[in-house]
Amino acid sequence: MPAGAVIHRATELWHVKGPVAGQSVSSTVRRGRLGDRFRFEAISDAGLAVDLSTGRILDVGEFAAVKARVGDADVVNHGDGVILPGFVDAHLHFPQLDAMGSHGKHLIQWLETYIFPAESRFADKSVARSTAARFTEELARNGVTTSVVFSSVHPVAADVLFDVFDRSGLRAVVGKTSMDVNAPAEVLLDWRADVAAQEVLIAKWHGRGGRLFYAVTPRFVLTSSREQMKALADLHARHPETYIQTHISECEGELRSVAEAFPAAKDYLSIYEDYGLINERTLLGHGVWLTDIERERIADLGATVVHCPTSNSFLGSGLIDLRKTCDAGVEVALGSDIGAGTSLSPWATMLEAYKLQALRGQPLEPEALLYLATLAGSEALHQDHMTGNLEPGKQGDFQVISFDAKPLLRERVARARNPRERLFATVVHGDDRVLDKLYVGGRCLRDSQSRS
Numbered sequence: 001m002p003a004g005a006v007i008h009r010a011t012e013l014w015h016v017k018g019p020v021a022g023q024s025v026s027s028t029v030r031r032g033r034l035g036d037r038f039r040f041e042a043i044s045d046a047g048l049a050v051d052l053s054t055g056r057i058l059d060v061g062e063f064a065a066v067k068a069r070v071g072d073a074d075v076v077n078h079g080d081g082v083i084l085p086g087f088v089d090a091h092l093h094f095p096q097l098d099a100m101g102s103h104g105k106h107l108i109q110w111l112e113t114y115i116f117p118a119e120s121r122f123a124d125k126s127v128a129r130s131t132a133a134r135f136t137e138e139l140a141r142n143g144v145t146t147s148v149v150f151s152s153v154h155p156v157a158a159d160v161l162f163d164v165f166d167r168s169g170l171r172a173v174v175g176k177t178s179m180d181v182n183a184p185a186e187v188l189l190d191w192r193a194d195v196a197a198q199e200v201l202i203a204k205w206h207g208r209g210g211r212l213f214y215a216v217t218p219r220f221v222l223t224s225s226r227e228q229m230k231a232l233a234d235l236h237a238r239h240p241e242t243y244i245q246t247h248i249s250e251c252e253g254e255l256r257s258v259a260e261a262f263p264a265a266k267d268y269l270s271i272y273e274d275y276g277l278i279n280e281r282t283l284l285g286h287g288v289w290l291t292d293i294e295r296e297r298i299a300d301l302g303a304t305v306v307h308c309p310t311s312n313s314f315l316g317s318g319l320i321d322l323r324k325t326c327d328a329g330v331e332v333a334l335g336s337d338i339g340a341g342t343s344l345s346p347w348a349t350m351l352e353a354y355k356l357q358a359l360r361g362q363p364l365e366p367e368a369l370l371y372l373a374t375l376a377g378s379e380a381l382h383q384d385h386m387t388g389n390l391e392p393g394k395q396g397d398f399q400v401i402s403f404d405a406k407p408l409l410r411e412r413v414a415r416a417r418n419p420r421e422r423l424f425a426t427v428v429h430g431d432d433r434v435l436d437k438l439y440v441g442g443r444c445l446r447d448s449q450s451r452s
């Protein structure tokens, strides 16, 4: 037994694994149907052994078998709890935390009316610091161990957010949003100063502690000059280990504005493509209105579409065809997209994803929802050797949930016949109250028992 090994015992454990035993999913460049991308595993009376010195998972299986294999480790008994991987929220906006629930507009008017004014406050370091504390607290209380975050245009806000993430113990990918045209001056930054500030952020934070990473972040094509797009592509080329995140084809009004602004462009995707901004480290928020040919090219280039269902219904952006997107071979992950999204809880995001596809007559399987909220995000980030499920060798990023915090859930689960029914009941009833404990790299970051 390694010094400092602990076995976590719980009544059940749920996670999804890659489709082929022992094979890294990221190694498969082009993928097919959503249902073929994962295998669901549920273990009763489960044991999860973690080496506290490395934070890695040593073993997973039935408790008695794990105990026999691992030997004389300490046991943490979670009783009736269920262990599952930490969630990955692959798209959300830090400076929009307090702009959630801004009423009655489609995307462009919503940005102009509510969001640009809200984000302008993040030039102030003290606003950024106090909001970052609440933001990371909300992520942890919702079981999100990895998040992919847009900060504001202001370098100071991204620096503060990284610092707060660093102290929190959570994993994150953060980008300073780049915008230099088509918005109020308070949320614009000249492209030269923008790139210089990002060089500093990348040098300071990218790769920090093996948990924090940088994403080059053009907001979308309407708010970056051609000079800025080129400068961002060059920046990423100088630091190819960083990520790229942006928005694409979210709603019809946006498509019309893009067509007007770029009359010579073949399509929306080609604008990013022409700058070299689409590759396997690119995360594209939304992709609701992509054409068949755009989906084909995204699949070929290995980029990910991040589906943000509560945002798409809240802003009235549209109903993505997830089946078509996946069948084209596009990688898909899940994002809350707050402040257009209406909840930081991945349970709420999963439920909305289910409902939107149900409206298309294609309701998603419970296991597919869990895949999208966990392993799919890790795959998009090429971090699935490290996170996304509870296989030995990965980091011990997991949550323990309890059904007792919600009477309706407790009763519903008591009637469920199998793990997938219990999982789906939790998708429907789950929120931040179900989280009992949260671990990253085997370290407990949140314990509802000791919470004030």
Ligand code: GUN
Pocket: 093, 107, 111, 115, 219, 220, 247, 250, 311, 337, 340
């Ligand atoms: N497109 C460009 N910026 C944004 C944003 O902040 N939120 C959403 N939902 N879409 C965008």
Ligand code: ZN
Pocket: 091, 092, 093, 247, 285, 337
């Ligand atoms: Zn967004």
